[in-house]
Amino acid sequence: MTHPFDRLADPTFIAENRLPAHSDHRWFAPSDGGTSSFEQSLSGRWKLHYAKNLGGTLPEFWAADTSTWDDVPVPAHLQLLGYDRPQYTNVQYPWDGYEQVVPGEVPTAYNPVGSYVKDYELDRPLEPGERLAVTFHGAESAVAVWHNGTYVGYGTDGFTPSSFDLTPTVVPGTNRLAVQVVKFSGQSWIEDQDFYRFSGIFRDVVLERRPAVHLEDVRVTTTVADDLASAVVRVEPRLEGAGVVRATLDGVGPLVPREDGALAVVIDGPRLWSAEDPHLYPLRIEVLDDDGAVVEVVPQHVGIRRFGIEGGTLRINGRRVVFHGVNRHEFGLQGRVMTREQTEADLQLMKRANINAVRTSHYPNSSLFYELCDRYGLYVVDEMNVEAHGVWDEIVQGRRAVADAVPGDRPEWRGSLLARAEAMLERDKNHPSIVLWSCGNEAFGGTGFRDVADWFRAHDTRPVHYEGVHWDPRYPETSDVVSRMYAPAEEIEKYLASHREKPYILCEYAHAMGNSFGAVDKYTELAYREELFQGGFIWDFADQAVPLVDRHGRSFLGYGGDAGEAPHDGEFCGNGIVFADRTPTPKLAEVSRLYQPLHLDVSDDVVRVHNRNLFTDAGVYAGEVVVRREGVLVSTTPLALALAPGEAVTVPLGVKVPRAPGEYTIDVTFALRQATAWAPAGHVVASGQAVITPVVEPVETTRPPVVEPVETTPRPPRLVRGIHNVGVHGDHFTTLFSQVHGGLQSYRYGITRDGGHELLASVPKPSFWHAPTSNERGWGMPFEDGGWLLASRYARATGTPTVVEHPDSVSVGFTYELPTTPSSSCDVAYRVFGDGRVEVTQTLRPGDGLTDPPELGLLIETPADLTRLRWYGEGPHESYVDRRAAARLGVWSSDVREELTPYLRPQEAGNHTGVRWAEVTDARGRGLRVSAGEEPLELSALPWTPFEIENARHHTELPPVHRTVLRPALMRRGVGGDDSWGARTHPEYLLPHGELVFRFAFQGL
Template sequence: MTFQYSRIADPLYVSENRVGAHSDHRWFASAAEARRGVSSFEQSLNGQWCFHYASTADESPAGFESPEFDVSLWHEIPVPAHIQMHGFDRPHYANTQYPWDGHDQIMPGQIPERFNPVASYVKRFTLDTPVGVGERVTVVFHGAESALAVWLNGHYIGYGTDSFTPSEFDLTDHLADGENVLAVQVFKWSAHSWIEDQDFYRFSGLFRDVVLYRQPVAHVRDVRVRATLSEDLSGAELAVRVDLTGGSAVVRLADGTQLKDLGDGTFVTWLDQPRLWSAEHPHLYEVLIEVRDPDGEIVEVVPQRVGVRRFALEDGVFKINGQRIVFKGVNRHDFGLNGRVVTREETEADVRTIKALGLNSVRTSHYPNNSYFYELCDEYGLYVIDEMNLESHGLWDRIRYHDAPDSEAVPGDRPEWLPALLDRARSMVERDKNHPCIVMWSCGNESYGGSNLAKVTEYFHEVDDRPVHYEGVAWDPRHPETTDVHSEMYTPAAKVEEYLRENREKPMILCEFAHAMGNSFGAVDRYIDLAYREPLFQGGFIWDFADQAIAMTDRFGQRFFGYGGDNGEAPHDGDFCGNGILFADHSPKPFTQEVTHVYRDIVTRIERDALTIENRYLFTNTSAFECVVTLSHEGEEIASEILDTDVSPGQVRQYPLPVTIPSGPGEYAVDVSYRLRAPQRWAEVGHEVAWDQAVFGSFVPSPSVPAAPEIVDGIHNIGVHGKNFTVLFSRLYGGMQSYRFGGGGPEHEILRGMPTPNFWHAPTSNERGWNAPSLDGQWLLASRYAVSERRPDQPFLETLEDSARVTYTYDLPTVPASQAALSYRVFGDGRVAVQLTVDPGDGLADAPECGVLLALDPELDQLTWYGEGPEESYSDRRLGARLGVYSAPVATQLTQYLRPQEAGNHTGVRWATVSDARGRGLRFEGSGMEFSALPWTPFEVENALHHTELPPVHRTIARPALMRRGVAGDDTWGSQTHPEFRLPADRQLIFEFSFIGINA
């Protein structure tokens, strides 16, 4: 038997000589070895391999599989790794488009001719232990993208596809005593690349572990566990089915209970009052399978953990252990700083983060993850939708956007694709079937519909009792039996509610929602509110967990995260890979504070004398958490009490407020915080799991000194003077040209440019997605090129009893024309009360923001504010921010989104100071204004494609604003900010705030 490269272009060529799929259990030589977790039956082949790269098959080394072939001049490459991350080929990011589109005129199943990298690997190894009589040795490639061929000692062993499930081959018959030579070729593109068109970086190579497994003469090939709960959950039958060769087995629980052998490989026992597995309480039973050879010697021990739980459609909704579930989920790629080469430690860190953020579920997008991801979800407690490796989005686009007939769908109804689908379904189910965390199987992603997918679901239902998910039925409803849940993507909450008014056949989830690209995640609370109002809507999964980006160095030696096109690849989809709730280094983005708050499981409504607690947990009493009630006066804590609560899951209870809110002037905040009493694997004691806040009273701005300032009405300038300050207004240049403040010392200039009306911010990813810049462009012109006409009454000076007011009027270069007036009322202590009045032209789109831009001395690099925080917030993303006093360096305020864009805003700001290290600067005050202080103007931010391209810092840019447009996030390709979070476009806008110089 030989390998023929031409066959990889055949969709029917799925595998050759590959060992059948089986459970991902491990086996050990003894119970002691099992306790240590290190198996003498496993030999890792990870490490350095000899490596040859060829851009096409014709350039690959003929005969390299021979043990005599000289590879001494080859490169070395680590395994596991993507070849693209080690200088061969290049990382290639594409979303829906096929990377070869526009390069090769090929049809589905055919492979690119111009460029199809072939990675040839050679590994020499000697077995740790000689093969015993009757033993077998296999090699498992846990991940190889997208297809591989394998030789041992010059003998062709086999071929496998499906990048994300194991390819296992029996090596026994060709093993040599002493050194062996394992040769592998990995092909970047095969026929099956057409159904691996996921939104991710396109890599290739051996990117998961490669392991030799020795199987003793008596061996458990497969384990299937099933716990069937009684109707009232008071008992469960635990059944363990063992596929055993060459011996006998005894199955016990960790407490010594021996399961009854039914004689057909099935072992059973009854559990009274079992401890149930759930995301809240992920209890696992330990099962030990002890295998003896025909002589009665123990040759193998298999530990298997079991979660006893029931997840099913009951009363028309999904329930876990009898309770209706709301999926508070996220989609997750296996992706980190090394691409899809992700270690167990990195995966565990992700799982800990997911739990700490308050999420309860994960959808594996859009392929099976490494086995240890499911083990960790079992242990930590997460509900998982396990998704088959399938996506043909680029071909589906032909149907959606180019009116292609349904018959062109792949896999659709085409018989040549069915074997590959069933193979992938089988590989996933057989490997992962024993993980209690998995509550649904998924047929894949964004591949339209058809009879083939219906047959995949039929297979799932034949072999397992878990429900099946597939979103594509929403687009191609010909086979509704393909999915047990109605699933959609990015449907606005109002549309979900509208759909469910008429369609009550199945529960509904959003398998993707809240597209978190760039500065995003606006108005997500609408979905969660609906999930608790409408029983059939059972939540959704945020897209997605972490940015996919490549750590790179620019031509000046600066490190940055690259996205599509940065590696010279084409076609590509730019920064569309930057849509995680975490950055590429898996640190949290600012809006994780919103994620945590809207997903919280304890909701508290706070009144002046009472608080009402709603417990949304399914199995946890609020008494498990310490409830801390804090009273603050304008950011300063004045009282704190611990409140003992006892609210059962799903219940609501009211308690007296344990702190007294003063009735005098000022603003008071009551915070109610729920914190872990006991440490968890994912967080320490004191970790906050939920909070709410209410504000009482009102903030009173600082009064101005009543003494009137001195006014100097000059030829070209108007000067306003007082003790320790000077303000100059220019008649020539149409604005405030100087603000000098001393405050008891020498006056120093604070401004580095004239304040101007500002209606622009650097477009967010969402705004670019719905072409907002083309609609907003008039407001960019208005911000940069407003005209203050030279005329005798410009500026207009008013001398008031306690102040001087100077007003400039501006003609804004919009079509139709708009007008603005900026007035400054200067008091005797140097306080300047500013009023911006804007009259938009009829028919103009709403402005991205309405405020004033002040360029300040760059030494003013410290921001402190009394408002909502601690992270940035926006009008449609402020529920996770709470009122307080916060400080941060100005340099940190431009959030490191993958592409620079509007960032660093703070809502509900009562006052803010921008100061230098000595405490000198400006104090701003307003009535719940929005405020940001950044090292760059919006125009500089917009011009940069990466953060390393931002110019050197020459100014601090303060932007107090009436409002900025909300960030949106229903999707990033058309959904606009909800109307209530946009500035009115049809009426006059008035914004008032003040500023005054400060000294330490």
């Protein structure tokens, strides 16, 4: 017998004996409860024989004695069970550089094969006329199936179901299902997604009984009138066997048969489905045999909605929609094996973050994902399992002609594209959450994609999306929308000034790799300024990372290369707004703020509110106004607001800021009045803040003047000029400035037997460097800015310290020569007062033509016991100059040991902007207080220096904690994030050129 894998390298060999694609409905017997008696799960324990290539597989494995084989769970990836190894690549094909293969061919030396065997018994015998099929809902990348020793079929496109008829081969008693899954087939050339390369059966395997009369497929469509006052629900069934179908829509009534075989009903005043109100009408479909007996019950949920391009823009139920979207790989700590509970938790998290749209990057998800999106309310771009980025790169590099694109114009790939389109659409067509069909991702253009788009339009009314036509514009009709990736906001606005033909979306933007997501407000605000720009989809939702254990037995989350694989693409898989374990990153708070449904502009006595909802009145939210004085609560006042969707209004806050001196914050929040499926009552959906410093007018009085007591000025400090050291001392402190070591060597504070607590662990040094972020690595920051690393590590004090006595203080200054090219210098002057307060003035004079430094500050190492961080500034999470919309001014506290955000690869993290003061203390309250000068400063308090962080590839590699490292700074460079391979921080978020002066103070506690 010819083995189907003999044709692995044939692009036209897509499937054999696979049952036609159909809707993902389930069918039940009339007496069934929540479990269908027509289904029997085969997920669970299977026997496995693993081979690293086809040559190592067992001949006639379906008949082998499996008693010595391994027991493995299904669903699962082989690579996460100890076979083969996980491999993360972005664009590179996994076999690249090992074997000389061309598109369509497969590697032979390394092409793992899992041979699975499952012995099972039917839960009951087959009824007369009943058929039995097995469905593999997900298997990468190609699956071949034998049943009781008979070959039954073959399938590719592992992200849509492969179903095979087992009826002719069923035997009484024990049956044997034998399956081989190969990692790479010829189809793998168009499955080059940016993800971990796994293989095996990764979704459920289900036996399905089909009665003699069976609803094989059903299409449910809704047509909403122009005035939205009525709608038609239409059901088009496809029966196998002699019978009839009847259907009833809950709360409406029975559907009426039509002459064309469909059933339909008109609904007056329908409640329309949208992401804001995902109302679903229960539909009960019954299949009756010739005797009139009900043999199948098919429950469906119908979302009545109208979506399409109307008046030039994408509209849902007549309203222009803005996608507050995110891309999502179906990926968790078990790889692409996702349970219903995990998927549901993802969607709840998205809704709580004000996300309203998801793109299934870059393959169809499991059916339960769409079912949950229907229920929770998310607009879905459903994407085909197609990407050929590696071949595309050859075209971009000029090594391959456009005519050689894969799949491109090649006729041998056309059938595969159309089969994948059909498999996705036919399975998913009844989900109201799906609003766009996507032809795939990053595979250039060509007639193949043009034909797929035409096929979509011939079989459905939803618009078609494909970004590849931007790069190959020969067939612009392929996509109904202009779709781009990572285009700067300014470029989008310029383009739309002269191109008004199609709506514009960003199918990927704001590449959230590592510490990123800066300046995203430029995009979100453009969507409400430019009608044709209708939002986009952040890349991406969750880090792709795999649980690993290092050589010392410590668990960590691994990325490309950590499993010993090559080629790989490092931490490029760490782009999530949540971590792989779904812990939120600080980026998620920014997402929630930028995507919030109410846009708030708060001033001292009013707030302007723009209701960006399409269908929801702001009255569903409970408003609250909270006034604080420098973190201390002053008042809390409710704020009632009824505001129609799309409208804006200015309303008084109903509070007055006290006239007492100080800095006041006015926080306005709107929260859910009632619990939803995705959040409890009280969940905050929108917030805004104003910071007010009232001008206190002098009050006239006729009372006699009051004689003010004379203030006692602290005694000036005592100066000691030593041979190598300058000492400045007060009643409760001592400072020692070292000429030998070029700086402040000691700062002791408090009264103890040994002269106070030493608060310095080393000489403070000017800091111009931070551990490069992933984005900075992407544009080459370590190479371009390496001089500032040298300046931070190897600055050299020159000359002797300057010492100046003032009436109330002593100043000691140092000048540092910086090893930059051309050379730079930096002055650090300490002015010590009698109460122990030290004012620091740092002046940087960069050499002509140098790049902007990553930061300007002072690196102060303090004892490791100072772990308690408290600050008055922006928080509670980390913030940067270009990612601070979600940060609020207040008094916050944290543990220094938790301040380094655990991005997949250690990098600059944990910064706080807008800091007025901050304290690091030990358990007894002893420590150091840092205060801003005339302008708020930025502050980082971490257990490690930037150099230690940069040297660690994983958090488990960071050294034991020996100190607390403070880095007060004038400014740190913004994190950027338009993309992670060349886009830089926007100019306004860089440190200014020329001489820079930074002033702050510190004092012991």
